[in-house]
Amino acid sequence: MPIIHDEEFKAWEACVPQSLRDDVVWKFHAYRVAVYLLDLAAADVRDLRARRSSPHQSDQLLRAVGSISANVAEGFGTSSPLERSRYFGIALGSLRESFTWYRAVQAELPPDITEMRFDQLAELRRILIGAQKWLAAKPQRSRLM
Numbered sequence: 001m002p003i004i005h006d007e008e009f010k011a012w013e014a015c016v017p018q019s020l021r022d023d024v025v026w027k028f029h030a031y032r033v034a035v036y037l038l039d040l041a042a043a044d045v046r047d048l049r050a051r052r053s054s055p056h057q058s059d060q061l062l063r064a065v066g067s068i069s070a071n072v073a074e075g076f077g078t079s080s081p082l083e084r085s086r087y088f089g090i091a092l093g094s095l096r097e098s099f100t101w102y103r104a105v106q107a108e109l110p111p112d113i114t115e116m117r118f119d120q121l122a123e124l125r126r127i128l129i130g131a132q133k134w135l136a137a138k139p140q141r142s143r144l145m
Contacts, residue, residue, distance in 0.1 A: 013032065025076045030128055033123070037098075057104045060097075061101035072087070095125055102114055
């Protein structure tokens with residue numbers, strides 16, 4: 001089921017502070033999904049820390065997932081389609097790194113959680129790749145100097 005139809009995602013969206021929802025980047029579905037996954041990863045890391053799992057792995061997991069939304073937001077703030085696509089590419093790199101770190105802690109989380117995170121990351125990957133393809137089709141702005 002796509003995240004956009006997930007009841008937990010809808011409930012999460014309703015609880016996000018208005019100050020974040022007022023930003024234009026909030027309209028970009030990839031950003032909302034990336035922030036949602038960051039909140040989920042933070043909860044997963046709290047669970048890992050409670051289980052006394054490797055702090056290195058859980059810290060890396062949280063950094064990688066956090067980098068996805070950070071790069072989507074930074075890219076969204078650029079005016080050039082080429083520059084925006086570059087940031088989305090960096091976000092994709094962080095997303096792939098997140099897969100690796102979830103794989104590293106997979107034995108320490110409930111199997112349904114890691115499988116769900118893999119599915120959610122894969123969905124976000126499809127969204128970001130689609131955004132890059134859309135941006136590649138846009139003409140580059142010419143600027144007069």
